[in-house]
Amino acid sequence: MLPALQQVKDIEETQLWHTEDILFDAFLDLCKRFKDQIHPPRDILPIPAHKTEQYPLPAMHIDESSLKGTLKVLDNIITKTLRLSGEGLEKHGVF
Numbered sequence: 001m002l003p004a005l006q007q008v009k010d011i012e013e014t015q016l017w018h019t020e021d022i023l024f025d026a027f028l029d030l031c032k033r034f035k036d037q038i039h040p041p042r043d044i045l046p047i048p049a050h051k052t053e054q055y056p057l058p059a060m061h062i063d064e065s066s067l068k069g070t071l072k073v074l075d076n077i078i079t080k081t082l083r084l085s086g087e088g089l090e091k092h093g094v095f
Helices: 005-026 028-033 067-081 086-092
Strands: none
Touching (some): 005 028
């Protein structure tokens, strides 16, 4: 599955901005010479301002050295500590 053409253009534009920014940081003479042409990066998908929630986790005596153990830790955090179900997970969004 390939990204859409607009996504490719956005990525290329962002990569070019980062390359120029690195050069301007490394070569201050360039920065002075082109100061009127330096623009801030474009916001493509800005994250809306929201209150961050923090949940202290209890000590867990689970061996995380295997995939099975890691899944047990995630299950413990999501179902027991946060008490989220399928619908709650969908509503919460990204962790």
